[in-house]
Amino acid sequence: MADSQQPHPKTKSKAKKRYLKAKKERRKHRKTSDRSGALPEEETDDNSEDGPPEKTSTVISPARLARQSNLAIGDDSQKRKKRKLDHTITEGPLEDQSKQAEVDEPEVVEDSLPDRALPLFPLPTRPDAPSKTELALQGLNRAQIEAELVDPNSTLPINLDADNSQSILGSKTRKRLIDLGVNDLFAVQTAVIPFLLRSGHKYTSLYDPYHPPRDVCVSAPTGSGKTLAYVLPIIELLSPRVVTRLRALIVLPTRDLVAQVREVFETTGKGRGLKIGTATGQHSFSHEQAQLVTDEEWRTGRTSKVDVLICTPGRLIDHIDGTSLFTLRDLRFLVIDEADKLLNQSFQDWLAKVLAAIQRPYESYLPVISRHGLRSLEDTSAGGCVTASLVPQEPPNELQTDCDEPRHSSCQKLLFSATLTSDPGKIALLGLRDPKYFVVREVATGASVNHHLVSEGFSIPTNLVEHMVVCNPSQKPLMLFYLVRAQRVDTALVFTKSSESTARLVKLFELFEKNSPVTENRKLIIRAYSSDLPPSERKSILEQFKEKKIGILVCSDLISRGLDISHVAHVVSYDVPIDIRKYVHRVGRTARAGRHGEAWTLVEEQEARHFKTMMKDAGHLNQIKRVRISDEELVPLTAAYDIALTQLKKSYQPHW
Structure with a gap:
């Protein structure tokens, strides 16, 4: 077992x-x-008989x-x-x-198993990715990379007693500025004006086709004095002229800016004899033609009635195409203010047409010269007689004169913007000649202009305090009313996303003021300013706002660029701007010329992530303070707000 x-x-x-x-x-x-x-x-x-079969292989x-x-x-x-x-x-x-x-x-x-040995090769490795700075600088020319950084706090006093040889500006200009209350030049003016007036004697003449001046690109904060930076050099260089020619052309994006820049020219150039003209389409085309050109060219030898023309691009193209005696071949200055906006919009391809109109074709109407003197030509139109004719023809190779030297346009291009573009493609369209770049921006010690080029290329006024209020969409109008009542935001520009939003918000605020208890001696006046209004009414509203007869002006981005109203203490972005450039130009309507100001942005809850990301990418999120408003603080305004909202709904309901 x-x-x-x-x-x-x-x-x-x-x-x-x-x-x-x-x-x-x-x-x-x-x-x-x-x-x-x-x-x-x-x-x-080969001797295995009963074992497991072994497999031989000769083909791999x-x-x-x-x-x-x-x-x-x-x-x-x-x-x-x-x-x-x-x-x-x-x-x-x-x-x-x-x-x-x-x-x-x-x-x-x-x-x-391998059958034979193979060579060993190193494993492939990925190269190191280029830095953000290197990527941002790709495609930029050397002039942009070597831009001159200007300290925004630098100033230059205007000395009335100084000799003309020791001062940048002439005595008449200095006296006029002091009479206007301008005692110091701001940072952008201290950099640009000396470059335009003292960059060499050959650049200060009206025309020099053999030594044309360098072009200038300026990126400076809003309210830093960019307008005076080009107005003063133009007045200084054009004042000695004898014959009236169109020598300065200033292109601006809106009619309001045209009127503002004309006012600056007229006030600072008073008594200098310069004739200023505008072309915006506000008047009829025939009226503008009569103001700009004359039809007596055969008597006076000139066609232009103005020395300086301030215009919008659309109306400028109308005159280039439709006014026969209108010419740009005598231009000494071409100023493109708010350049980033104008370069982003075509306006009937205005830039290409303007650059083509500036170029003066080289024609030397000289007698045909040979070694034996004048060469006779047979003029068939004169009955076959032999005459010495003046014909456009190049001189013989054996006889070279000064007329044979290459000549260029003497027009100097000046570009200004708070958010000047760094796009190489757009810059190339301008055909700049040896450009000089100025960047007015506060940069940390040891940093270079590359820091400006890597970022969006903008700067905020130093005296501006920025706030952000995150709220529910249904309570956003109430938040604005709270800022007006509790935070004393009573002298302000309020920006919305459209003309419809502007009209609706103004109507709601008027109803709110009507139903709310009176807490002051007078009720606050609020008005709408949008493109839906006729030009005459817009001008009247703007004048009333400048005279402080209107407390709050609700507007779209129509006046977010360049408009200078000195007493604006607050800017409210009722609707969040879609990009950083719109934000910069909005908040730049306050804290101008060294004054203090506050900016408020009402951010809906679903927009908070987008807004913070936009500010973080621009390196500006830390400068914005978040303001929290509790429901208890809104209780005193809730009753009047609910009544106003109900009345607004009824006003928009159709009446059958």
């Missing part, structure tokens, strides 16, 4: 033993080849070759695993080895 319970040892056949012995030899060869780096040749056992398939290359590159982890497995099988009992061979070993053993 006991004998029957003992297991009978398994006997191995001779074929099995030969198979295991051959397998052991193969493993020894494999270990030796792994240490030496050479791969063993395949072995075959593509898949097998790929596996060989992977092993040759050196997958050390797989090699170590295989060695450990071989060591375990070798050290175990013979029976366990055979079981392990039958269970774990694949049927094809040698196909998983």
Whole structure:
């Protein structure tokens, strides 16, 4: 019974033993080849009879070759695993080895091994990504990279007693500025005016086609005095002129800016004899033609009635195409204010047409000269008689004169903006000549202009305090009324996203004022200013706001650029601006010319992430303070607001 319970040892056949012995030899060869780096040749056992069939291969398939290359590159982890497995099988009992061979070993053993050694190649590596600065500077020309940084706090006093040779400006201009209350030049003026007036005697003349002046690009904060930076040099250089020609052209995006810049020219250039004209489309086309050009060219020898023309691009193209005697070939200055906005909009491809109209074709109407004097030409129109004719023809090669030297346009391009573009494609469209860049911006110690070019290229007035109020969309009008009542935001510009929003908000505020208890001696006056109003009404509203007869002016982005109203203490962005440029120009309506101001942005909850990301990308999020307004603070205004909202809904319902 006991004998029957003992297991009978398994006997191995001779074929099995030969198979295991051959397998052991193969493993020894494999270990030796792994240490030496050479791969063993395949072995075959022709004497095996009963053992497992061994597969021989003489043709290497593509898949097998790929596996060989992977092993040759050196997958050390797989090699170590295989060695450990071989060591375990070798050290175990013979029976366990055979079981392990039958269970774990694949049927094809040698196909998983390389047949021959392959060269080792280094693994590919990725190059380091370029920095943000390098990416931002790609495509920029050297003039942009080497722009001159100007400290925004730098000023230059106007000395009335100084000699003309020691002062940048003439005595008449200095006296006029002091009479207007301007005692110091701001940062942008201290950099640009000396460059335009003292960059060399050859640049201060009206026309010099052989030494044309350098073009200028200026990026400065809103309210920093960019208008005077080009008005004063134009007045200084054009005042000595004798004949009236159109020598200065200022292009602006809106009619309101045209009127404002004309006022600056007239006040600072009073008594200098310069004739200023405008073209905005506010008057009829024939009326503007009569104000700009004369039809008595054969008597006076001139066609222009103005020395300086301030215009919008659309109306300028109308005169280039439709006014026969209107010409730009005498231009000395081409000023593009708010350049980023004008370059982003085509306006009937105005820039290409203006640049083409500036170029004066070279025509030398000279007698045809030869070594023997005048050459006679036969004029068939004169009946075949022989005359000495003045014809446009190049002089002979053997006789070179000053007229043969290349001549260029003397027009100097001046670009100004608070958010001047760095797009190489747009800059290339201007055809700038050896441009000089000025960047008015406060930069940390050790930083360069690259910091300005990497960022969006704007700066905020230093005396501006910025706030952000995150609110529910249904409570946003109530938040504005709270700012007006509690925060004393009573002399402000309120920006909305459209003309419809402007009209609706003004109507709601008027209803709120009507239903709210009177807490002051007089109720606050609020008016709408949008493109839906006729030009005469817009002008009247703007004059009333400047005279402080209107407390709050609700407007769209129509006047977000360039408008200078000195007493504006607050700017409220009722609707969040879609990009950083609109934000910069909105808040720039206050804290101008060194004055203090506050900016408020009402951010809806679903817009908070977009607004914060936009400010963070511009590196400006830390400068904005978040203001939290609790529901308890809004309770005193809720009743009047609900009544006003109900009345507004009824006014918009159709009356059948």
